[in-house]
Amino acid sequence: MTATYQVHDGVAVITLDHPPVNGLGHATRTGIMNGMSRALDDAAVEAIVITGAGKAFSGGADIREFGTPKAFQEPSLATVIDTIERSAKPVVAAIHSVAMGGGLELALGCHYRLATRQAKIALPEVNLGLLPGAGGTQRLPRAIGLEAALNTIVSGKTMLAEKFAGTGLFNEIVADDVVVAAVKFARTAAERAGPHPKLRDIPVQHAHAEAYLGFARSTVAASAGPYPAPLACVNAVAASLRPFDEGIEAERDGFMSLMNTPESRALRQAFLGERAASRIPDVPADTPTRAIAKVAVIGAGTMGGGIAMNFLNAGVPVTLLEMKADALERGVGAIRRNYENTAKKGKLTQDEVDARIARLATTLSYDDIRDADLVIEAVFEDLEVKKSVFQRLDEVAKPGAILASNTSTLDIDAIASFTKRPRDVIGMHFFSPANVMKLLEVVRGAQTAKDVLATVMQLAKKIGKVAVVSGVCDGFIGNRMIEQYSRQAGFLLDEGALPQQVDRAIERFGFAMGPFRMIDMAGNDISWAIRKRRAVEQPEFNYSKTGDLLCEMGRFGQKVQAGWYDYKPGDRRAYPSAVVDEMIVQHSRDLGIARRKISDEEIVERLVFALVNEGALILQEGIASKASDIDMVYLHGYGFPKFRGGPMQYADEIGLYAVAQAIRRYARGYQGHAWQVAPLLQRLADAGASFND
Ligand code: 3HC
Ligand code: NAI
Numbered sequence: 248m249t250a251t252y253q254v255h256d257g258v259a260v261i262t263l264d265h266p267p268v269n270g271l272g273h274a275t276r277t278g279i280m281n282g283m284s285r286a287l288d289d290a291a292v293e294a295i296v297i298t299g300a301g302k303a304f305s306g307g308a309d310i311r312e313f314g315t316p317k318a319f320q321e322p323s324l325a326t327v328i329d330t331i332e333r334s335a336k337p338v339v340a341a342i343h344s345v346a347m348g349g350g351l352e353l354a355l356g357c358h359y360r361l362a363t364r365q366a367k368i369a370l371p372e373v374n375l376g377l378l379p380g381a382g383g384t385q386r387l388p389r390a391i392g393l394e395a396a397l398n399t400i401v402s403g404k405t406m407l408a409e410k411f412a413g414t415g416l417f418n419e420i421v422a423d424d425v426v427v428a429a430v431k432f433a434r435t436a437a438e439r440a441g442p443h444p445k446l447r448d449i450p451v452q453h454a455h456a457e458a459y460l461g462f463a464r465s466t467v468a469a470s471a472g473p474y475p476a477p478l479a480c481v482n483a484v485a486a487s488l489r490p491f492d493e494g495i496e497a498e499r500d501g502f503m504s505l506m507n508t509p510e511s512r513a514l515r516q517a518f519l520g521e522r523a524a525s526r527i528p529d530v531p532a533d534t535p536t537r538a539i540a541k542v543a544v545i546g547a548g549t550m551g552g553g554i555a556m557n558f559l560n561a562g563v564p565v566t567l568l569e570m571k572a573d574a575l576e577r578g579v580g581a582i583r584r585n586y587e588n589t590a591k592k593g594k595l596t597q598d599e600v601d602a603r604i605a606r607l608a609t610t611l612s613y614d615d616i617r618d619a620d621l622v623i624e625a626v627f628e629d630l631e632v633k634k635s636v637f638q639r640l641d642e643v644a645k646p647g648a649i650l651a652s653n654t655s656t657l658d659i660d661a662i663a664s665f666t667k668r669p670r671d672v673i674g675m676h677f678f679s680p681a682n683v684m685k686l687l688e689v690v691r692g693a694q695t696a697k698d699v700l701a702t703v704m705q706l707a708k709k710i711g712k713v714a715v716v717s718g719v720c721d722g723f724i725g726n727r728m729i730e731q732y733s734r735q736a737g738f739l740l741d742e743g744a745l746p747q748q749v750d751r752a753i754e755r756f757g758f759a760m761g762p763f764r765m766i767d768m769a770g771n772d773i774s775w776a777i778r779k780r781r782a783v784e785q786p787e788f789n790y791s792k793t794g795d796l797l798c799e800m801g802r803f804g805q806k807v808q809a810g811w812y813d814y815k816p817g818d819r820r821a822y823p824s825a826v827v828d829e830m831i832v833q834h835s836r837d838l839g840i841a842r843r844k845i846s847d848e849e850i851v852e853r854l855v856f857a858l859v860n861e862g863a864l865i866l867q868e869g870i871a872s873k874a875s876d877i878d879m880v881y882l883h884g885y886g887f888p889k890f891r892g893g894p895m896q897y898a899d900e901i902g903l904y905a906v907a908q909a910i911r912r913y914a915r916g917y918q919g920h921a922w923q924v925a926p927l928l929q930r931l932a933d934a935g936a937s938f939n940d
Pocket of ligand 2: 550551574654679
């Protein structure tokens with residue numbers, strides 16, 4: 248059942264009832280139509296109220312149906328809205344909570360609308376690369392005016408219903424039970440003679456429409472970047488100045504063409520992928536969780552401070568533990584400064600800053616963290632240091648406490664083995680700055696208990712992170728893939744490219760920052776140390792030696808104002824470096840390589856397909872349970888362009904056959920043995936399938 252039907256004193260109440268958010272998929276649309284038919288056929292019914300059960304009036308069209316025939320199968324949303332609008336009996340929308348997208352459009356088709364003050368209203372289609380496609384671009388301007396409607400639709404922002412009090416959007420904003428109020432309103436409306444008001448009948452007026460729309464178009468075009476939807480929204484709203492039916496036709500054309508853009512597919516996939524990340528195949532949604540009321544963080548360095556802030560912000564008390572008083576002082580000072588800077592920008596009040604700082608306790612003694620429900624370790628990246636910390640935690644932590652490590656490269660199973668409770672040990676790999684970056688890789692050890700995993704996933708939501716589960720392997724999902732990307736970037740230098748060309752090409756593709764600018768920021772010495780360790784453990788691992796040569800020149804990056812680029816004091820911009828370029832060219836000469844002109848297309852393909860190929864191996868090995876998890880890691884932790892949906896989604900767009908072919912082609916070149924098409928990628932390519940099927 249997707250809609251219930253009841254009659255109260257001559258008023259039929261149709262209640263959308265399709266959890267979680269009453270999405271307007273085919274079944275719900277049919278449910279509404281059945282309710283409408285019953286009400287229209289029943290002479291005892293004089294008026295109709297439409298409302299929603301649970302946490303929403305309606306979250307809009309069912310995003311999962313997009314791209315399938317069901318999306319437009321009759322009764323389509325347009326048919327449902329048309330039926331409501333044509334009804335001779337008055338129809339009243341009773342909105343108690345979320346009314347978004349198609350949900351708000353459904354309400355706009357009703358003759359009257361009532362909402363609670365706190366109801367959340369939006370036409371957020373633009374966030375999915377779409378425009379409102381069920382009359383929203385035509386009826387909203389008729390309800391609240393051209394400019395307000397355009398802003399609402401182009402921004403996609405959620406607003407409280409009370410903001411629209413006094414506009415044609417709501418007949419009443421109510422404080423109490425909106426359904427009771429709507430039934431009463433409907434009964435009164437039924438007593439009035441004559442047709443009931445339809446938004447479609449109101450002309451849209453604007454004294455300087457042309458000038459205003461010209462301004463809107465140029466402003467929106469300037470900020471829309473690679474996305475076609477914002478401008479298409481303006482054009483659809485502009486069509487509301489025309490007769491209603493013409494406007495609806497323009498809206499439908501715009502909607503259909505956006506639906507087929509790669510940008511919209513990417514954004515829709517990202518929306519669903521973000522939510523799918525919390526579903527773990529063998530951990531059911533009803534797995535019990537452990538209560539986390541107190542958190543301890545070990546190590547008040549770069550990561551420990553940022554990690555602590557996440558919990559302080561979410562109202563969870565944190566005890567920060569350090570080895571030495573001065574390190575603790577430095578760490579707390581950094582947290583305080585961070586909050587004060589946010590307050591200076593007007594994003595936090597002084598009271599909020601004080602409240603957050605008040606939740607922070609500090610200590611040099613493990614005795615003070617005995618009652619912590621969760622301990623997150625963020626000490627030096629050294630297995631012996633981690634060993635001493637986890638052995639101590641095993642002695643002091645209360646039974647059932649979750650023991651997490653923020654390690655970025657070490658083996659969680661080895662860390663778990665330092666304790667007598669490996670089931671309680673898990674990786675929580677935050678990204679720097681930990682209070683800002685949305686990504687959290689949750690590393691599941693071989694023995695991590697399911698309730699520990701479920702608790703950490705739930706907690707991640709509470710602190711506003713997108714959490715993705717990774718199995719144990721070197722680099723987990725994100726860093727393991729980036730290594731292959733960086734490796735190709737290095738080979739490109741050996742073969743003929745320069746850092747600035749590689750960075751420019753991949754930044755044009757949409758990455759926030761190219762690999763060389765990025766590593767200059769992080770510090771070349773850190774990856775140098777990792778490479779030295781690797782050379783001992785895995786001597787056959789080949790990579791471009793230009794990074795080592797750079798470090799031998801002392802060019803560690805921005806911190807010494809010299810890396811792959813030159814830097815100037817007080818200026819964060821990267822300037823191409825003649826010395827580095829010469830070093831690269833000389834290195835090619837030493838290797839006997841005739842440098843060649845490399846196209847931007849090759850650069851992008853080699854870097855991005857390196858991610859894709861490693862991603863396929865990660866999937867195949869079960870390190871990630873689904874391709875969309877890999878995409879979430881890249882969108883939220885590595886600056887992969889959102890309009891391309893993540894590496895796996897991008898590969899699906901290109902077609903896996905073409906991706907596999909390209910990898911095979913590049914494998915014939917320099918250091919070709921670094922490339923081997925991942926068996927899963929080949930299998931899917933041969934079957935004409937995709938990662939995100
Ligand atoms: N279609 C399908 N599923 C939806 C959905 C939708 N429109 N909106 C939410 N869901 C699902 C989510 O995928 C999630 O599923 P899961 O539990 O199986 O993972 C579940 O509902 C709960 O979602 P959230 O975790 O986001 O729950 P919140 O309570 O935090 O937020 C919400 C609820 C505000 C409704 C939020 O989900 C949201 O913003 N949804 C998208 C709204 C939207 O973009 N609507 C426009 C759709 S396009 C459209 O209407 C086209 C029309 O113009 C023709
Ligand atoms: P850091 O050097 O800034 O901080 C480490 C802190 O731990 C120092 O303040 C030190 O005094 C303290 N410490 C060392 N041994 C300790 C002990 N036995 N007991 C208590 N405190 C101790 O290091 P950073 O960058 O914060 O890294 C911490 C961990 O986070 C490492 O495992 C690292 O791999 C990981 N990580 C780092 C990221 C980064 O970008 N810096 C990103 C993701 C993870």
